[in-house]
Amino acid sequence: DTEVTQTPKHLVMGMTNKKSLKCEQHMGHRAMYWYKQKAKKPPELMFVYSYEKLSINESVPSRFSPECPNSSLLNLHLHALQPEDSALYLCASSHLSTSGDEQYFGPGTRLTVT
Amino acid sequence: AQSVTQPDIHITVSEGASLELRCNYSYGATPYLFWYVQSPGQGLQLLLKYFSGDTLVQGIKGFEAEFKRSQSSFNLRKPSVHWSDAAEYFCAVGINNQGGKLIFGQGTELSVKP
Numbered sequence: 001d002t003e004v005t006q007t008p009k010h011l012v013m014g015m016t017n018k019k020s021l022k023c024e025q026h027m028g029h030r031a032m033y034w035y036k037q038k039a040k041k042p043p044e045l046m047f048v049y050s051y052e053k054l055s056i057n058e059s060v061p062s063r064f065s066p067e068c069p070n071s072s073l074l075n076l077h078l079h080a081l082q083p084e085d086s087a088l089y090l091c092a093s094s095h096l097s098t099s100g101d102e103q104y105f106g107p108g109t110r111l112t113v114t
Numbered sequence: 115a116q117s118v119t120q121p122d123i124h125i126t127v128s129e130g131a132s133l134e135l136r137c138n139y140s141y142g143a144t145p146y147l148f149w150y151v152q153s154p155g156q157g158l159q160l161l162l163k164y165f166s167g168d169t170l171v172q173g174i175k176g177f178e179a180e181f182k183r184s185q186s187s188f189n190l191r192k193p194s195v196h197w198s199d200a201a202e203y204f205c206a207v208g209i210n211n212q213g214g215k216l217i218f219g220q221g222t223e224l225s226v227k228p
Contacts (some may be wrong), residue, residue: 040202042219043158106157108155108157
């Protein structure tokens with residue numbers, strides 16, 4: 001099973017709302033990632049969790065707050081977002097193998113901030 | 115600094131014709147290289163990867179890619195394109211000493227003419 005699942009598929013939120021995006025994998029992967037992707041652009045890395053600890057934060061604004069409750073789950077908590085935060089949010093996971101490490105992506109959550 | 119260049123923003127080929135998508139990378143060590151495909155509004159699907167060994171790698175959906183160290187290239191090829199191959203294609207290099215971070219190229223949009 002090489003599936004990464006993400007919920008919800010679509011999310012519309014106001015600038016004062018609080019919402020969360022969820023990601024799950026059951027491949028035994030020890031690294032999980034959040035990416036942001038704007039239209040016609042490549043994904044931009046936001047956060048990396050390695051062995052359930054935050055290992056990379058790409059200078060993401062604090063209105064985005066990641067959480068890794070266990071090795072299979074990854075959340076992204078959203079609060080006081082701006083319209084420019086509207087994008088496709090992708091989750092990915094990987095083994096963290098030193099001999100070569102491919103990332104498997106979920107289908108994404110399409111976020112619209114109004 | 116590490117970078118990936120995909121020189122062609124948009125390519126149109128006729129169905130049944132051959133395809134080559136170009137990718138050049140800049141990285142000091144031996145790179146881990148990937149090609150991903152993304153259909154509109156979807157996540158990224160891994161087509162193939164190069165970690166070491168044989169420089170010609172086979173992937174899913176009839177794609178292959180050749181790693182050429184002397185040219186810092188990892189071009190993607192397919193002998194006969196199908197209409198369902200129309201999508202965005204991303205080349206990426208894996209920075210394995212940074213917890214699996216991927217550096218993506220800007221992408222090449224493939225259109226297929228009937």
